[in-house]
Each structure stands twice: as structure tokens, then as C-alpha cells.
Amino acid sequence: MEQINRCLAILLPRQPYVDWLNSLRESRDKIWSLQDFNDQGFAYLIPEYSQLSDMRKYVQDNFQVVFEDALSRGLANEDRWPSKRGRETFEAWFEVEIHSRILDLSEEPLRVRSIRSLAHSLK
Numbered sequence: 001m002e003q004i005n006r007c008l009a010i011l012l013p014r015q016p017y018v019d020w021l022n023s024l025r026e027s028r029d030k031i032w033s034l035q036d037f038n039d040q041g042f043a044y045l046i047p048e049y050s051q052l053s054d055m056r057k058y059v060q061d062n063f064q065v066v067f068e069d070a071l072s073r074g075l076a077n078e079d080r081w082p083s084k085r086g087r088e089t090f091e092a093w094f095e096v097e098i099h100s101r102i103l104d105l106s107e108e109p110l111r112v113r114s115i116r117s118l119a120h121s122l123k
Contacts, residue, residue: 001105006045008099009059011070013037017093021074021083042070045102055098063090070094 013034021032044066049055061065067090071081082089104110 001103004045004104004110005048006102007048007055008102009044009046009055009066010097010099011042011044011066012040012095012097013070014093014095017070017074020093023081024075027043041097042066042073044069046094049100052098052100056096057101059096059098060087063087065091067094 015034018032018034018037025031044059046055046058046062050057064085067085068081070093071085072078075081
């Protein structure tokens with residue numbers, strides 16, 4: 001077991017995100033519920049900080065990247081994303097949980113794959 005030098009931010013969708021997804025569905029598509037997402041959420045490794053306030057600030061400084069990633073998981077077509085994607089919408093649509101101690105329980109080596117479309121936007 002090893003401790004990873006990162007913190008973890010988990011985005012838990014709120015009802016407005018679920019409502020948005022359901023507004024896009026075709027008639028035979030699944031109707032999503034809040035529970036469908038709150039069982040796992042969206043997880044992001046963020047830099048390691050000693051203060052919770054610094055971890056939260058990092059997420060707030062990078063909310064646009066995280067918000068757009070969450071939207072793309074629901075719908076890749078950016079033309080149908082909501083036009084209002086500011087901090088107020090982000091906070092209304094998602095709850096953010098922060099975890100400061102990340103342990104790797106696997107004996108398999110950690111593999112990292114770069115997602116360039118997101119990485120260039122981080123602050």
C-alpha cells in the first residue's frame with residue numbers, strides 16, 4: 001500500500017444536472033435519477049495541499065475544466081450544453097467532496113494516460 005501525493009475531488013451531481021440530462025433524452029432512453037450518479041460521482045485527482053481551503057480553491061480555480069468534463073460525460077455535443085456555465089451554475093449543479101489522503105491498495109503499477117483537451121486548461 002502506498003500513499004499517492006494527490007488529493008481527490010469528487011463531483012456529485014445535483015438535481016439540475018440530472019434534469020438537464022433528462023431533457024436531452026430520446027423517448028426510449030433511460031430516465032436518470034439523482035441516485036444513478038450519487039453512487040459514484042466524477043473523481044478528479046488534484047495537487048496535494050495541507051489545507052482544505054487550498055484544495056477547495058484549486059477546484060474553484062479550475063471549475064470550468066471540471067464542469068465541461070462532467071457535461072461531456074453526459075453529452076459530447078457541446079452545441080447542446082447549457083449556455084450558462086459560470087461558477088453559479090456549477091455550484092448549483094454539483095456538490096464537491098474533497099479527500100486529502102489517497103491510498104493505492106493495488107499492487108499493480110499505476111498507469112497514467114494524458115487527456116490533452118483537459119490538461120491545457122488547468123491553472
